[in-house]
């Protein structure tokens with residue numbers, strides 16, 4: 297009880313700076329969301345498609361491939377299941393089209409050959425899918441009324457070239473979704489900064505060697521005090537997270553009640569736990585209160601820049617992205633980015649998100665282990 | 679008399695240094711025991727070992743008749759400690775600081791409030807309850823540090839150099855407070871390297887150096903160990919060197935120092951030293967002022983035992 301009371305008092309003494317921090321964050325977060333709208337120009341970008349053609353590259357088959365080629369970025373990956381699955385996972389390719397042997401002859405015989413596909417299930421993939429479906433629809437119509445392959449191809453090309461201007465529509469509210477992503481990407485900074493600042497502040501008071509010594513000789517079990525500190529700090533992190541969730545509901549509205557929103561909230565919760573464990577680790581490492589501001593800037597601001605919380609990940613150089621892999625923020629933001637264009641939710645499309653979350657949890661466990669190691673070492677020293 | 683603490687053969691070694699070397703002593707109920715020793719003599723190490731804050735290499739510690747361990751919470755309940763270094767939360771006011779430390783022992787809010795007020799009264803911080811540590815002077819900080827250590831009304835109190843670098847006003851206040859604590863029935867262990875404090879406060883003194891007990895006993899017992907029995911101080915202007923040499927040849931004289939027109943003569947023992955000196959001065963027609971006799975101090979005891987000064 298006395299620990300919790302003291303925790304609140306210390307927080308209270310720092311309320312001004314904490315409120316200011318939060319206000320500035322919300323302000324910049326808001327600015328970020330309103331100015332960065334146009335960066336969501338992925339709508340005009342072409343999907344990355346891989347075509348695996350098991351048929352001969354002639355006639356209708358060749359025409360299909362040419363059509364896809366002219367409307368997408370063709371990716372070249374060796375025809376190997378593992379390589380293809382990896383490429384899908386890392387979003388190197390959005391859509392894979394397997395053209396079966398005898399596609400051309402079956403098609404011309406009206407045997408309705410099956411084209412197999414693999415998809416990342418996101419917005420880009422759905423562009424590719426629509427493209428393929430449209431081609432097959434038009435091709436089937438002409439195939440049923442014309443006999444000559446050249447005539448069919450010519451008619452298809454005519455129709456499709458006229459249709460090129462037609463809007464490609466998606467069920468996704470991409471505008472709102474990109475705002476959700478921006479908000480939660482930005483919260484990478486807010487949550488990290490909030491947790492690290494407050495927990496370092498609280499623990500550097502309680503773990504101050506002199507106060508620790510004085511507390512240990514009291515009749516209250518030191519383990520109990522540690523436990524109460526852990527609970528108080530976790531509670532704070534939870535409230536901080538909850539605050540940002542509520543804020544997102546207020547700022548972003550209905551979209552937060554979709555699956556996208558729900559996953560964003562879960563993702564941010566897992567990330568908050570990770571931020572909490574990281575804050576405990578840092579609080580164990582620092583020796584002075586003066587270091588806290590520096591640490592907050594390095595950790596929160598640094599990881600936010602490196603991992604694309606403020607600047608879209610696509611804009612960052614590869615070398616930066618490689619470094620970012622070693623930071624939990626990267627995996628958190630990656631999920632937010634995936635969600636922005638995610639259209640279909642099933643096990644395959646969710647898999648990368650689940651893996652991202654698992655990585656964040658692994659980071660948390662790692663931080664806990666390192667924290668324990670250091671605090672043991674510190675205690676042994678006495 | 680009831681033994682409150684029993685320290686037996688306590689030894690604490692750091693890598694290549696015996697900070698405490700086979701130390702044994704006892705503390706009795708109701709006394710103020712002075713632990714006197716120069717810097718680095720092992721006073722803090724002894725206290726930290728008694729409190730189970732350090733893993734000592736050898737020895738046994740009993741407090742209130744039971745073995746002291748890191749998790750002897752029943753014993754700890756009745757102990758108050760004021761460490762050498764001030765331990766306070768910067769973010770909390772004077773009152774809130776005492777509240778926290780007292781709260782580690784006393785859960786009941788009402789009782790705690792009363793205890794905090796008592797502690798504030800004892801150290802005379804009434805006007806500074808709402809002050810933050812940063813706003814307090816060095817002396818007031820020390821007093822607050824003491825209040826934090828004793829607010830829960832412990833039966834046994836450790837005070838580790840609570841008056842280091844404190845102005846005379848705060849020092850007097852602190853010493854008065856400690857006497858009050860003793861009068862209220864607490865047993866107190868007081869470490870210091872100020873012998874004057876020990877002479878004012880302590881019933882019994884243990885002098886330690888290099889982690890070993892040099893001597894222990896009441897003030898009178900210790901002073902009997904001094905090689906010097908008395909010192910005579912006289913103010914004489916421009917005394918000739920040859921007279922000083924002659925005085926040095928007197929019986930029982932151990933040392934003669936002439937400095938700033940003050941002549942200080944230390945005598946090993948003997949009677950009538952003062953009469954002989956006055957006769958001599960008369961005989962030589964030397965005018966003098968302010969003649970007085972000093973009893974030996976603990977510093978003289980320490981000097982006699984170790985050949986060096988307690989304070990450098």
Ligand SMILES: Nc1ncnc2c1ncn2[C@@H]1O[C@H](COP(=O)(O)OP(=O)(O)OP(=O)(O)O)[C@@H](O)[C@H]1O
Pocket residue numbers: 692693695697715716717718719720721722723724762839871
């Ligand atoms: N953690 C440590 N590691 C190594 N040596 C130490 C450590 N702590 C204390 N010492 C040494 O042990 C000896 C006793 O130190 P201690 O602090 O007990 O002395 P003290 O009598 O309290 O002195 P002071 O009057 O300066 O407070 C000193 O020589 C000191 O250098």
Ligand SMILES: [Mg+2]
Pocket residue numbers: 721722723762838839
């Ligand atoms: Mg000391």
